[in-house]
Amino acid sequence: MDALTINEAAATTGWSARMLRYVEQAGLVAPERSAAGYRLYGAPELQRLRTLKELLGRFEISLSDVAFARRLAADADLREAVQAWLQSEARRPEHVEAQDWLRFEQQKHERLLAAA
Amino acid sequence: MDALTINEAAATTGWSARMLRYVEQAGLVAPERSAAGYRLYGAPELQRLRTLKELLGRFEISLSDVAFARRLAADADLREAVQAWLQSEARRPEHVEAQDWLRFEQQKHERLLAAA
């Protein structure tokens, strides 16, 4: 079988086994289970785990961010409400707001880097 | 003058003055400033604050969620990368429902920019 157990999957994806369980709990990558309940990661799951890791690193976003994007994609009411709210800001003196927001996001990343 | 100072704005929107500053720092509602630096909330800002509060309560989402949605709407690279990742899970034929929303968002954004 081409399905890996959790520690094998961890070894080939760069996640820890602990984080694999956490990612599953966040609803982002949920592998099949064996009859005894063992997680079985197939090639698609392994690929999703690798690209997820790349995605988080490249844009400095969090699992919750991806989970929220997923919720946006699945919930039309939510999507439309958020969209409507965002549009209500679209015609204000925009450059200032955008810069503030950037600084806010940036500071979070700087703090993260400083802690490393 | 139809512009309110921060405590007046707090009184009519249900936020606290502290949270109004926090919301501004998150880049979501940034009022004009007087010559002396006082925040001046006009009718549009007050309305945005009220609807933001309603949005957060109705869907149980956070300021960071809205900030992330804003980032998604503004950053095409991020939007496409997240969309691509989400689509890689849609192969469980359960619901492949709304994977076109990001493209829809992008088009609307382009229309807004064109109109401005």
Add this chain to the structure above:
DNA sequence: CGAACCTTGACACGCCCGTGATAAGGTTGA
């Protein structure tokens, strides 16, 4: 059988989020 896996649950830790409080100082208006 027994070593080496796997499971869930929990404690722990450090950082971030949402929020209030307080301090030190500048602005406004009767």
Add this chain to the structure above:
DNA sequence: TCAACCTTATCACGGGCGTGTCAAGGTTCG
């Protein structure tokens, strides 16, 4: 002038996130 506003900066605190680690117990397989 002076009370009542406003500003930024800071401390505090409970809860959540990301992560390691450990315990208690089930599974696999030579």
